[in-house]
Amino acid sequence: MTKQSRRQFLASSAGLVIGVALPLKGHAQSGAAAALGDGTLSEGAFAPNAFIRIAPDNTVTVLSKHIEFGQGPYTGLATLVADEMDASWDQIRVESAPANDELYKNLAFGLQGTGGSTAMANSWMQMRQAGAAARAMLVAAAAEEWGVDASTISVSAGEVTDGTNRASFGELAEAAARQSVPVEPAVKNRSEFTLIGTEVPKVDSRAKSTGTAEFTLDVYRDGMQTVVTRRPSVIGAKVASFDDSAALEVPGVVAVRQIPQGVAVYAENTAAALKGREALRVEWDMSEAETRSSEEIFAEFSRMAESPGVVVEEEGDSAAALESAETVHEAEFLFPYLAHAPMEPLDAVLEVTGDKAEIWMGAQFPTADKGAVAQVLGLAPENVTMNVMLAGGSFGRRAQPSAHIGAEVAAIAKATGGDGAWKLVWTREDDLTGAYYRPLTVHRMRGGIDADGNITAWEDRVVNQSIMEGTPFDQGGADPTSFEGSTKMPYDLPNRTIDWIKATSPVPVLWWRSVGHTHTGYATEVFLDELLEKAGKDPVQGRLDLMRDDAGRDRAVLERVAEMAGWDGTKVKGDRAYGVAVHESFETYVAQIVEVSDQGGMPRVHKVWVAVDCGIAINPNVIAAQIEGGVGYGLGTALFNELVLGPGGEVLQKNFDTYRMLRISEMPEVEVAIIESEADPTGIGEPGTPPIAPAVANAWRALTGTAPRKLPFAQAGA
Amino acid sequence: MTLLTVNGEEVSLDLPEDTPLLWALRDELRLTGTKFGCGIAQCGACTVMVDGMPRRSCVTPVGTLEGASVETIEKVEGPEAKAVQDAWTRIDVPQCGWCQSGQVMSATALLRMNPAPSDEDIDNAMAGNICRCATYVRIRAAIHDAAETLEG
Numbered sequence: 001m002t003k004q005s006r007r008q009f010l011a012s013s014a015g016l017v018i019g020v021a022l023p024l025k026g027h028a029q030s031g032a033a034a035a036l037g038d039g040t041l042s043e044g045a046f047a048p049n050a051f052i053r054i055a056p057d058n059t060v061t062v063l064s065k066h067i068e069f070g071q072g073p074y075t076g077l078a079t080l081v082a083d084e085m086d087a088s089w090d091q092i093r094v095e096s097a098p099a100n101d102e103l104y105k106n107l108a109f110g111l112q113g114t115g116g117s118t119a120m121a122n123s124w125m126q127m128r129q130a131g132a133a134a135r136a137m138l139v140a141a142a143a144e145e146w147g148v149d150a151s152t153i154s155v156s157a158g159e160v161t162d163g164t165n166r167a168s169f170g171e172l173a174e175a176a177a178r179q180s181v182p183v184e185p186a187v188k189n190r191s192e193f194t195l196i197g198t199e200v201p202k203v204d205s206r207a208k209s210t211g212t213a214e215f216t217l218d219v220y221r222d223g224m225q226t227v228v229t230r231r232p233s234v235i236g237a238k239v240a241s242f243d244d245s246a247a248l249e250v251p252g253v254v255a256v257r258q259i260p261q262g263v264a265v266y267a268e269n270t271a272a273a274l275k276g277r278e279a280l281r282v283e284w285d286m287s288e289a290e291t292r293s294s295e296e297i298f299a300e301f302s303r304m305a306e307s308p309g310v311v312v313e314e315e316g317d318s319a320a321a322l323e324s325a326e327t328v329h330e331a332e333f334l335f336p337y338l339a340h341a342p343m344e345p346l347d348a349v350l351e352v353t354g355d356k357a358e359i360w361m362g363a364q365f366p367t368a369d370k371g372a373v374a375q376v377l378g379l380a381p382e383n384v385t386m387n388v389m390l391a392g393g394s395f396g397r398r399a400q401p402s403a404h405i406g407a408e409v410a411a412i413a414k415a416t417g418g419d420g421a422w423k424l425v426w427t428r429e430d431d432l433t434g435a436y437y438r439p440l441t442v443h444r445m446r447g448g449i450d451a452d453g454n455i456t457a458w459e460d461r462v463v464n465q466s467i468m469e470g471t472p473f474d475q476g477g478a479d480p481t482s483f484e485g486s487t488k489m490p491y492d493l494p495n496r497t498i499d500w501i502k503a504t505s506p507v508p509v510l511w512w513r514s515v516g517h518t519h520t521g522y523a524t525e526v527f528l529d530e531l532l533e534k535a536g537k538d539p540v541q542g543r544l545d546l547m548r549d550d551a552g553r554d555r556a557v558l559e560r561v562a563e564m565a566g567w568d569g570t571k572v573k574g575d576r577a578y579g580v581a582v583h584e585s586f587e588t589y590v591a592q593i594v595e596v597s598d599q600g601g602m603p604r605v606h607k608v609w610v611a612v613d614c615g616i617a618i619n620p621n622v623i624a625a626q627i628e629g630g631v632g633y634g635l636g637t638a639l640f641n642e643l644v645l646g647p648g649g650e651v652l653q654k655n656f657d658t659y660r661m662l663r664i665s666e667m668p669e670v671e672v673a674i675i676e677s678e679a680d681p682t683g684i685g686e687p688g689t690p691p692i693a694p695a696v697a698n699a700w701r702a703l704t705g706t707a708p709r710k711l712p713f714a715q716a717g718a
Numbered sequence: 719m720t721l722l723t724v725n726g727e728e729v730s731l732d733l734p735e736d737t738p739l740l741w742a743l744r745d746e747l748r749l750t751g752t753k754f755g756c757g758i759a760q761c762g763a764c765t766v767m768v769d770g771m772p773r774r775s776c777v778t779p780v781g782t783l784e785g786a787s788v789e790t791i792e793k794v795e796g797p798e799a800k801a802v803q804d805a806w807t808r809i810d811v812p813q814c815g816w817c818q819s820g821q822v823m824s825a826t827a828l829l830r831m832n833p834a835p836s837d838e839d840i841d842n843a844m845a846g847n848i849c850r851c852a853t854y855v856r857i858r859a860a861i862h863d864a865a866e867t868l869e870g
Contacts, residue, residue: 070813070851201810208815209806209822211751211791215815218750226745251734269745271737274757343755343763343816343850392753392816393850428756621810625856629813632852656760656848665841667854 046173048134048181050103051127052081058158058170060087062127063097065104065112066119067364068204069342069391069398070629071685072622073119075202077127079618083195084131084187085138087169088158094203099366099386111472113365115399115511117586117683120618124681125187132185134176141175142167190616190678199621204390216389219349219360221421225254227412228273228425230280231262234649235435236289236506239263239282246279256280259411261404266416270425290506291649294642297440298334301463301503305332305444309461309501312478313487318446321457321495325448327534328457331527333445334710335519336642338438339659340512344392345431348409351421356383357413359406362391364399369406376410395633396511397436401471404436432659433651437643438512439464439482440505443523448495453535455546458493460486460523463501465509478502481511485520485585485690490551491528491543507645513633514686517585521690522638522697525581526707529698538569539580539698553613553675557591558582560611560673565593571702576606579699581691586683588614589675592631592691594668596699602713603700605635605668608692613675615682623684624672630688631670636662638693639713660714722783724749725793735781739773740764742780743790751791751819755848762847765820766790772827774846791819798829801864809860813851821847825861834865 046054053061062081066073074094082092097104104112107122138160143150146165153162160167169176207213232238242263244256252272257264263282267273292300322328348361350373357379363369363386370386373379391398398405409424416422426434441464448457466479480487483500512518532542540562547555561567561580571578575597582591595607610627617623640660644652653659697707720731724747731742738757743749743766752775755763759774766775767789789795802825805811812818821844828835828843835843840861849857 070815072813201807202812204815205807205810205812206803208812208818209803211819211822213815214750215753217744217754220748220750269741270754271733271741271745341850343761343814343848344753345755391814393814395850425754428758625810625813625853628855629852632854633850636852655758656756657758661761661848661850662852662854663846663848664844664854664857667852667858670855 044174046177048137048176049130050097051130052134054134054169054173054176056170056173058091058168059093060085060091060169061093061095064094065097065106066114066123067096067362067388067391067398069362069394071119071626072202072619073114074204075200075622076120076618077123078203079195079200080123080127081131083193084128085135086155086157086194089195089200091158091169092203096388099363099370099388101367111365112367113399115364115396117588117686119685120681121587121683128187129185132187133182136182136185137176137179138169138172140179141172145172145175196618197616197620199619202622213390215344215392216347216349216361217344217425219389219423221349221351224349224421224423225266225268226270226273226423226425227264227266228277228427229259229262229264229408229430230277230282231430231434232284232289233433233651234284234286234289234291235645235651237284237286238288240285241283243281246281247276250276250279255416257415259408259415261408261411264412264415266422273425274427288506289649290645292645293647293649294336294440294645297505297645298442301440301442302332304501304503305442305461305463309463309499310478311497311499312483313498314496316495318457318459318495318497322446322448322459325456326451327449329447329449329531329534331445331530332709333443333519333523333526335441335522336644336711337440337507338512338637338641339432339643340395340397341431341659341661342391342393342395342397345428346397346405346426347424348405349421349423350409350413352377352413352419354419355379358385358387359409360387360389361405362389362394362398363406364394365401365403368401368403372403372406373410376407376414395513396515399511400436401473402508428656429654432643432653432655435508436510437507438518439467439509441519443486443519445523445527447527447531449531449535453537455493455531455535456495458496460498461501462486462499462520463503465503465505465507467509467511467515481516483520484516485583486524489524490548490554490582490584491546492548493546513630514585514689517583517686517690521581521583521585522694522711525583525691525694526697529579529694529701530707539571540567541569543580543582553589554582554584556675557589557611557613560675561591561593561609564611564671564673565609567593577699577703579695579697579702581694581698583690585687585690588612588682588684588687590687590691592695594692594695594699596696596703598703602639603696605696608668608670610670610688611673611675612687613677614684614687615677615679617674617677618681620674623674626684627672627688628670630686631692632662632667634689634692635668635696636666638696638711639666641712642715720780720784722785723787725788725790731780733780736779739766739775739778739780739783739788743775749790749792753816753819755817760848761817762820762824763817765823765847767794767823767827772824791823794823794826796830797868798864799826801867802826802829802860805860805864805867809856809863811853811856811860813853817847817849821849821857825857825864828861829864829868833868835861
């Protein structure tokens with residue numbers, strides 16, 4: 001895999017998009033046919049490129065290079081294609097693309113993958129060009145058949161006509177396949193869109209409401225065994241020895257084998273596998289384990305925060321400005337480890353037949369997991385087939401540069417030494433104790449205010465582990481995912497120093513819905529709110545006054561949300577308090593105002609107003625859903641969630657009884673406004689999450705006098 | 719050997735009595751619409767009807783189901799189920815979809831007992847079903863929508 005900084009590619013993605021989309025020349029079937037093999041295209045079907053197949057039955061199948069786990073790319077990508085083709089939405093189908101970096105790379109990453117809220121942004125021109133090329137070829141085929149000039153032909157809702165003759169896409173498919181692929185197909189002007197910007201129904205809602213959508217756990221192969229792995233409850237521990245005598249006596253248990261990830265129990269079914277695992281006795285080697293508790297790690301990170309780190313953004317002289325400030329305000333914010341806890345725990349199915357293997361999984365980096373299977377089993381990568389399945393949530397958890405699930409299921413196969421099929425099942429306990437957490441983080445903040453109430457100094461020191469280090473995204477130097485959002489703030493804060501201290505631990509860490517913004521959004525927006533209060537400024541107007549001239553989109557969402565909530569500067573009305581936060585992430589701008597009351601010492605959030613600017617709104621309904629979901633995800637976490645390493649490093653939260661999820665009775669009403677925009681679409685899966693926690697904390701401070709210095713609101717065990 | 723009815727068909731399960739119904743449905747009967755989320759009755763993804771009442775199949779041993787009638791997402795029928803599934807589709811409730819079989823079963827059970835639930839009724843009936851995508855706003859709206867459909 002190539003080494004590319006996610007951040008850097010996000011920044012330059014617009015320049016990369018054009019021209020990479022389509023086979024520049026060659027036979028019309030070269031795209032999907034090459035990717036899918038000769039057998040998968042039905043007779044008379046038309047595949048203008050790697051993304052579209054048109055069948056004689058008039059269905060148009062869009063191959064999604066992005067995994068669908070609820071964030072909506074199947075619907076969004078298909079909308080781009082269907083609009084440019086002038087297809088009827090009813091004829092659109094969506095399937096997952098196979099694993100192929102060449103054809104299906106994320107143009108923001110350079111390899112196939114979903115993450116960083118890039119699915120629509122990187123596909124915006126690519127999928128439109130793919131649709132436009134298909135349309136041009138259908139028109140050319142019709143012109144040839146009817147003996148008319150292509151310019152006399154129009155296409156609407158899946159029908160091609162010159163006013164006299166009419167044909168469906170399906171009827172033209174075979175002839176269209178003989179046309180040459182346009183080198184630079186013209187895409188529509190915005191005024192010509194018919195589907196983009198509308199709320200077409202999501203393609204997967206019905207199947208997901210009737211239990212018919214197929215996920216990895218639903219895959220069954222002939223003779224398949226179910227496998228669960230006993231893992232350490234202290235992260236980084238290794239198997240020293242094990243006793244499988246009791247496990248092997250459990251009816252249905254077939255075998256027990258040690259693999260690099262732990263001790264694997266093979267069984268005829270899941271119930272037997274789980275019972276067998278219960279009966280296993282394992283001794284652990286703790287020499288490489290994280291045996292510190294969260295409390296000890298926090299204490300050490302706090303100590304580290306007393307010394308300067310690597311400066312990642314600087315303006316003026318913050319130390320001198322603090323010296324001369326009228327008022328100095330300081331705060332230390334502590335953020336715990338967090339698990340992603342997707343509803344479908346991790347899983348995979350692998351079938352090995354001779355020198356070939358096939359894997360089914362919700363892979364967010366499919367070529368990485370495919371590569372891991374090939375490597376562990378010693379197979380040629382082209383002999384491994386990857387089926388990217390619908391996944392029951394991810395929130396970053398399945399975006400695995402480590403490909404640890406592919407590697408584990410392959411190790412399970414390898415340990416048997418033969419052919420067969422195996423389903424690897426992670427339980428919720430495996431999920432929560434299995435690391436890859438949002439990094440535990442400390443922010444040390446200092447701010448200065450002069451006699452006139454101006455903020456004259458701003459310091460934000462971040463201490464945490466690096467997510468990108470050692471991954472293909474690692475570019476060396478400071479890892480931007482550790483402090484993104486503490487940098488590039490929309491405010492004009494003179495005398496500003498942002499520095500980062502890289503901490504280490506055996507605990508693997510990972511991007512968690514909105515990555516660095518999960519903590520930087522809170523630290524910056526809570527601390528700023530406190531400074532504004534000390535300076536006697538209104539939270540909304542104070543922010544607007546501080547915004548740089550080039551922060552027009554931040555300003556617009558903040559102004560809009562203030563209008564929606566009827567903000568009049570009153571922070572407390574009766575038993576209700578109001579708090580605001582604004583935060584950009586993944587080039588999407590979000591402002592939120594919350595209405596909160598005190599319910600038994602915990603915030604009860606009644607209402608959330610949200611204004612969002614994510615560029616052109618491809619599907620406002622999906623955008624609203626992602627904002628609602630992002631708010632709920634961030635709120636539940638801020639209120640309840642902390643993955644605690646207890647004494648000796650044991651992970652204390654093992655299931656949903658102690659790692660408490662937001663429930664429907666705790667979900668606020670959410671009102672979303674989408675800013676009208678001419679800008680290219682940006683991300684929507686993650687940006688709804690960062691502002692909710694600081695907005696709630698700011699309201700809580702208005703109500704009670706203090707905002708939490710350590711999240712969550714409900715401390716573990718409290 | 720346990721004899722019971724699943725989706726109207728008599729089945730005999732030759733499984734240890736402590737086998738959770740969830741795994742019997744999935745691994746033995748290949749009814750995969752019922753999902754696994756926690757295994758300890760905390761999330762509701764595995765909700766099915768047992769003798770007409772919603773039950774967490776992950777903690778229901780098959781040995782307790784002799785003569786019982788089990789209804790799963792694959793065959794849940796009647797006007798309430800149809801109204802719920804249609805509302806779920808119309809309002810685009812699902813995101814990842816993993817919890818939604820359980821949500822649909824719980825919502826159907828609610829409407830069978832209470833055809834016009836208030837927000838509070840909905841919260842009480844649905845609080846045992848976790849949705850990590852937090853589709854709760856739409857679940858609430860869809861249940862009201864389904865109730866209106868049923869009212870005709």
